Amino acid sequence: MKHLFCFLIFFYSLSKCQDIYRPTDTANYVYKKTLLSKLDEDKKAFIQSVRTEPSEKRKVYNNLYNSIFDGLIRDVNNNEIYSYPKLEDYIRSIVSQFTSYEENAKRLKIMISRDEVKNAYMTINGTLIFNQNFLTILENENQLAAVLAHELGHNVLAHSKNKVDKYVQISTDDELISEARQIKKQKFNKNKEAESLLKSLVYNNQKKRREDEIDADKKSLEILKGTKYSTSEILKLLKILETSDIEKDSLTTEDFRKILSLESADAKLFSGEGMSEYTSIDENFFKWNIDSLKTHPSCEERINIVKNLEGNQNPVFEKNHSMFQELKQAAELENIQNAYLLKNYGRSLYFSMLYLKKHPNDRFAANMLSENLKQLKIARESKNYGKYIIFPNPKEHSRSEQLFYTFFDNISNAYLDKLVILSTQKNKP
Numbered sequence: 470m471k472h473l474f475c476f477l478i479f480f481y482s483l484s485k486c487q488d489i490y491r492p493t494d495t496a497n498y499v500y501k502k503t504l505l506s507k508l509d510e511d512k513k514a515f516i517q518s519v520r521t522e523p524s525e526k527r528k529v530y531n532n533l534y535n536s537i538f539d540g541l542i543r544d545v546n547n548n549e550i551y552s553y554p555k556l557e558d559y560i561r562s563i564v565s566q567f568t569s570y571e572e573n574a575k576r577l578k579i580m581i582s583r584d585e586v587k588n589a590y591m592t593i594n595g596t597l598i599f600n601q602n603f604l605t606i607l608e609n610e611n612q613l614a615a616v617l618a619h620e621l622g623h624n625v626l627a628h629s630k631n632k633v634d635k636y637v638q639i640s641t642d643d644e645l646i647s648e649a650r651q652i653k654k655q656k657f658n659k660n661k662e663a664e665s666l667l668k669s670l671v672y673n674n675q676k677k678r679r680e681d682e683i684d685a686d687k688k689s690l691e692i693l694k695g696t697k698y699s700t701s702e703i704l705k706l707l708k709i710l711e712t713s714d715i716e717k718d719s720l721t722t723e724d725f726r727k728i729l730s731l732e733s734a735d736a737k738l739f740s741g742e743g744m745s746e747y748t749s750i751d752e753n754f755f756k757w758n759i760d761s762l763k764t765h766p767s768c769e770e771r772i773n774i775v776k777n778l779e780g781n782q783n784p785v786f787e788k789n790h791s792m793f794q795e796l797k798q799a800a801e802l803e804n805i806q807n808a809y810l811l812k813n814y815g816r817s818l819y820f821s822m823l824y825l826k827k828h829p830n831d832r833f834a835a836n837m838l839s840e841n842l843k844q845l846k847i848a849r850e851s852k853n854y855g856k857y858i859i860f861p862n863p864k865e866h867s868r869s870e871q872l873f874y875t876f877f878d879n880i881s882n883a884y885l886d887k888l889v890i891l892s893t894q895k896n897k898p
Contacts (some may be wrong), residue, residue, distance in 0.1 A: 500552040504545055504580070507567050511594045512538035529637045537593055537633075542584070550809060553581040553601065558790050560599060563614050564621065566788065569695035573625050583807035585816065587713050591620050593629040601807065604800040606713055610701040610787035615689060618698075622688030628681045635677070686775055693781070697788075700780030704772055713767035718823045719869035725876060728825045728838070730891045738879045739872055805837050814844040815857035832896075839892035846889050849882055 496652050512534060519530040544550045557579050567574045578596040587606055589599045607613050623629065686703070693700045726734045787793060801824055808817035818841035824834040848854045861874040880888075 497552055501545060504550070505542060508538055508542050508545070508594075509789075513829060515594070516716060523641075525641045526637050529640045530633070533636065534593075535631055536557075541592065541596075549583050550580050550598070551583060551807075555792075556581055556599075556601065558794055559789065559796060560597070560617065562788060563610065564617055564884055566614070566696045567618060567621060567692050570621060570625055570692055573621060577621065577624065583811055585804055585808060585820075589616055589620055591623040591629055593633060595624055597621075597624075601800060602804045605798045605804070606709055607797065608705070608709070608833075609702070610790065610793040611698050611785045612706045612709070613793065614696070614698045615693065615703045615706045618689035618692040619685050621692060623681070625688055626681070626684055628685070631681075632678075645646035668783070683771060683774055686771055687778065690775060690778055690780055697783060697786040699783040699785050700784060703775055703780075707768045707772045707775070716867040716869060718826065719867065720822055720826065720872055722872070724822070724826050725872075727829070728822050730895055736777070738876050740879075741874070802833055805834060809837060809841065809844075812844075813857070814841045814848070815874075815877070817841050818845065818877075819870065822873070823869075835892070836896055839889070839896050842885070842889045842892050845877070846885055 488834070516536045518529055519534075522530060538859050541550070560579050564574045564577055564579075576595055578594070580596055580598050582598050582600045584600045585602050586600055587603045589597065589603055591597055603616070604613075606618070686707075690703060693703070718727075722734055722736070722739055725731065725739075746773070797889050801820070805817055805820045805824060808814075808820060818838060821834050821838040821841060825831060825838065828834065845857060847853065848857055858874055858877045860878065861871040863871060866874065
């Protein structure tokens with residue numbers, strides 16, 4: 470609690486973040502309690518809505534609704550969903566411009582997530598989950614409006630509800646159930662037949678999901694045409710999303726020396742043993758057709774479809790340029806804090822180092838670096854270090870992330886103690 474208090478003091482002291490409204494503990498408690506109550510009501514309402522369905526279908530519906538809402542409730546309880554009034558209000562102000570679908574826009578509920586993945590998505594109860602870190606890759610409010618219009622498009626087209634209905638239909642389809650039972654009874658080629666049936670179901674499902682994304686793109690174009698926002702920013706947004714998984718910032722060995730205040734950094738600390746075994750891509754056992762497994766069509770495909778549709782000729786529009794810039798500038802710092810509050814100390818430390826590379830004198834990021842190092846020291850002492858410093862994997866991690874995880878995996882307890890001392894001394898007023 471002492472550490473949390475200290476870094477919040479630093480956070481409030483930052484001029485770039487001073488104006489971002491932070492709810493009091495009481496306001497957070499009320500927000501959380503109200504949200505949990507509403508989610509519980511929604512779950513009961515959805516379960517009640519299928520009470521007249523045949524028993525087999527009703528059972529599948531109930532399991533799905535319980536799973537969906539219990540997942541959202543878990544995210545709220547774990548503080549992944551959190552109160553961020555300034556961003557919530559800003560999003561509402563943009564959505565209010567979507568007058569061609571005014572009723573859908575008014576009913577839209579908004580929740581902000583600490584998840585570091587740059588994403589936004591609609592839930593079955595008409596709630597838009599917006600991951601705060603998404604702001605870091607957007608260039609202007611118009612692009613944010615394009616994101617929101619796309620998600621409202623999913624809502625207008627009832628994609629979430631349709632997916633649930635389709636799943637229930639497949640799960641209770643007598644013909645499919647009979648086919649699966651027949652496969653189970655076979656003595657020969659059982660695996661091959663089961664694989665064939667599974668592939669058919671998976672491919673069809675993913676194909677429908679890709680079609681839904683394109684339909685939501687088309688609907689977003691229609692929504693934005695009725696506003697002052699430029700539809701051309703949809704194309705720019707898709708180009709940004711095409712490379713959003715490619716890390717733009719990176720750490721070098723020299724960065725470690727500078728950021729961690731080291732006189733030198735032993736090259737051995739950055740070399741991992743046995744890394745070669747992770748570099749080859751194994752063939753999938755089922756030899757899936759990769760294109761058919763994509764839940765989203767390629768951005769290039771989406772760009773080609775959208776640019777052939779009629780848009781408006783409006784210039785790029787921003788209802789509140791200063792608000793967008795304020796929230797965007799704070800987004801990276803928010804991401805550092807969010808990872809810490811979710812107890813993802815390794816990720817929070819990594820984000821702190823990336824930020825300090827660009828802003829070496831930033832007090833908040835420096836304090837967060839120190840706090841995360843202290844948490845890792847505690848984790849080392851409690852034999853819990855591997856939860857935060859995982860083994861680097863070239864299939865999943867960028868070169869920069871591999872360097873980070875390799876370094877912190879290699880350092881000794883004494884070396885980690887040294888880093889904690891150095892960072893603490895550096896942060897003394």
